[in-house]
Amino acid sequence: MTPSGFNLRNVVVVALLVALVLLPIYVALSGERFVLTLFTRIIILALAATSLNLIIGSGGMMSFGHAAYLGIGGYAVGILAYEGIFSGFVQWSVALGASALFALIIGALSLRTRGVHFIMITLAFAQMAYYVIAGIARYGGDDGLTIYRQSQFVAPLDLSNKAQFYYICLALLYASIYLIWRLVNSRFGMVINGARSNDLRMRAIGFPTYRYKLVCFVIAGTLCGLAGALLANYTAFVSPSIMYWTRSGDLIIMVVFGGMGSVVGPLLGAVALLVLEQALSGITEYWQIILGPLLLLVVLFARGGIDGLLVQWSAQVRS
């Protein structure tokens, strides 16, 4: 789908990947610690968007409840920390396990429907999770839960070190992108892709597409749970608002803004969107009044998102 070799688009992507690795050095030299904080958040949300892209872009499953896993992963860390268990190995395993289990249950039910119904049922399940968590008074309910100590790992790993935490997030993001890239180009990915274009035909050839899609759905949910665990460590706070349906909308925006179905698209989208958000909020308090119509323009005129534009431009440059 994406052109390989030396071209404008790949140069831009590689430049971005390298720039993100070098960012802490720039921060150390310039002393702008704020940039590091901003980009840590971007990386974490990019991870969530990347996982969403696996089901939306490759699988054609338009989940509108993806933020639920952010909340589940986040609350796994928050609740365990509240109960006095600080080991990152335990916390993160629970975060991943709980997200996977939730994805398995709602995926098994939701995948029986399609189209708008699928959008709505995933939304309904995410809202249910939202209300469950908002209703548990012991863990703060609506007000959220402050995390007083970050996840503890073995000696050299220390999440409270900002630069180290950034690199951990970045490494996990790159690993996920690589994993998804391998996955999408594998036999499994082909089946998923085929099921998106023509489910009936895939079944007629003999693929149990329901099971393939379910596995895909669970992988995406688990990865997003990981992003949730990172987000909880980043903000040192979790509240139900991270799993409200508008947050799922934000994730979809990142995916489509960057380029749906492209492996690096969500990263491009997250960087572009959140940097834009930062820049616009510097200009005016009412920045969403600009962002809203901008989104609309992207939907109407730039279907492939940023990655699509880059691919188009590199084709023009070549010819």
Added chain:
Amino acid sequence: MPDGLDARRNAAMPCRRPPAVLLVGIAYFTTAAFSDRQVMTLFIEQCLNGVQFGLLLFLLAAGLTLVFGIMDLVNLAHGSLYMLGAYFAATFAAWTGSFVFAAVLALAATLVVGMTVEVIVMRRLYGRDHLDHVLGTFGLLLFFDEAVRLIWGPAGITLPLPPWLNTPVQILPGIQYSAYRLTLIGLTLATAAFLNVLVMHTRVGMLIRAGASNREMVGALGVNIKVLFTLVFGLGAALAGLAGLMQAPIFTAQIGMGENILIIAFVITVIGGIGSVRGAFMAAIIVGFVDTLGRAFFPDLLRLMLSKDAASTAAPALSSMLIYLLMAVVLVVRPDGLFPVRK
């Protein structure tokens, strides 16, 4: 999908038999209600509240399901029109000093906003992917929220009720109920009847129904489909605005008020069957009832089964979840909704 399910779906018959769970619940409530006078008063009050909330939800869901069914458009900005209705009404009431006049003006204003939005934006989204709809209208939602914040400020504004509506009325010996809520019930029922006549018994309604089952064919028969779509969208917007301005005196008009109720309206359209106004009506009443009665009586019901502590922890979450649970069950058991439009 297994073949059995497809076959069952093809033989889809409107389900008129209430599920057993509902019957048990109703039996419990009635026995509980008539054993104690105070509980009975509360029960009747909550039932009326449920009906009123359900009817209000119907106004929102009707517009949504029409737009959904006819233009195949997922409109997340529908809640924004609800919010605009409330803000317009509050502003016009402050200008004119008359509640009724403000309501009429607000209705007209949301109609105009709706039709404008359709002409400028929505028209370009028809025929696109549902994901495009979600994203594009999400952008609109952000725009409207922020525009309202820019114009009216971040704090909500109130719409005071005129004194003649702000009094309790005796409906049964010893039972009082808000006159305003009673008026709302009457008004929404009238609107529902009007919609029924409009959709089922007029030429425009015939075109709307025809458009829902086959857009291209209606266009090919020489109907100006563009104008029809603009009208339908405007109608939906006006209904949402009506719901918003009705709700404004009960809660305040505030930013984000549309976001929560929009999702409930979507739940209703899905339970009722997408595109079916009659389904939306039934589903809205069911959801209004389940939600209101659930919040009022579910904690007591849980206390019968669980310990007091467990019940007080679980009750608020479970009662907020009820309608989503209902929708999930409906979608799994009957993917096309309770009253699917026959194609």
